[in-house]
Amino acid sequence: MIEYFEQLSQEEQEEITEVIQILYRQTFVLERKFDKRQGRMVPVREYRVLSKHLEFIRAYFKVAGITLRENTHMGVIYIQGEQLWGEKLSRLATIYLLVLKLIYDEQMETVSSSSHIVTTVGALNGKAGEFRVLRGLPSPTEMRRTIALLKKYQIIEPLDVLEELNEETRLVIYPCIHTVLLGDDLRALLETFSEEDTIGDETTIQNTVEDLSE
Template identity: 30%
Template sequence: MFEYMENVSQNEAENIKKTIQDLFRQTCILQMKCDPVTMIQRDNPRYQVCLRNREFIEDYLSVLGCELIHDPQEHIFRIAGDGVILEKMTLMTARLVIILKLIYRDRIMGEGLRATTTNMAEIREYGRNTNLVTRKLTNQEWTDALLLMKTHQMIEIPGAIANLEDDTPIYIYGTVNIFCSAMDINELVRKYGDEEAAIESV
């Protein structure tokens, strides 16, 4: 491993280190990233680093109990395994992720790949319609959920989370599907919706 790093350029060695750090911090490396200012997709240089140095990165991660997985259909690299430290997702964040997954599915099926954007007003509307969110969320709940989704490359937002307006566009990445249970999405909606209804009836 050390020999490999010594044989690449100093710039490439630094890129490899930063790419591995990003994998542990955000779980995924996407081929195309949405520019947070223009909301236009651009090539992600970290993805190219993974392609060029895939074997080395796989070997490095395997020592740490992790596996590098390449999904050519979704155009992502991601890590999995016992060595990956997973953030605990609150129940409300999990519900919001499910809502984002629903919106993403509806966009793909109805409007095509170029229309995978949403906003907070629409998220609230989906929450009410599915019974997943039936109360007004606190600013902290929104912040926690959006920050986790942004960190793990599920969404991209322009500017700071605190500055989001109801109609500010939120770009949804296909990676939102990775962070949802493998259960059928309609079953997830029914399960969480029933739980919310049961809580309210108490």
């Protein structure tokens, strides 16, 4: 494994180091992301690097007890393992994550030729309202903060300016949401978030991933 790395150019070694750090930080890399300037999905350089050196990087993570997986249909490479610790998620971020997966699954049933789905903030809050899991409509500041966090993890991509957030603000839902949650678990999990529940205000994105994606 070390010999393979040492035979690479310095540029390639730096690229591998970079993508490994990205995977540790955000757990997955998308093949394509939406580019606002071009108005379309474009290839992601880090995904190409991962694909080129996939077996080496897989062996690297295996030493640490972490599994590297590739789903070419969804266009995502991601890691899983009990050793991974994610960032704390607020209650609202956890609810949004669950509801986004529901919306994604529902729309994919009718638009199976697309790998990404577009929804709106209004639809997101409306779906959460159907399950009565929100203690009133979140403030614009709280919604912006939550959407920014989910964007950081490449779960979504806002298509409109967040500072002008409203019910019509569009959100691209990326297929990597499949690596976070399995559809069959969602409705039962959402029902635990009733208005009167005593669940804690925070959870971790990685614990959610591990509990529901195995």
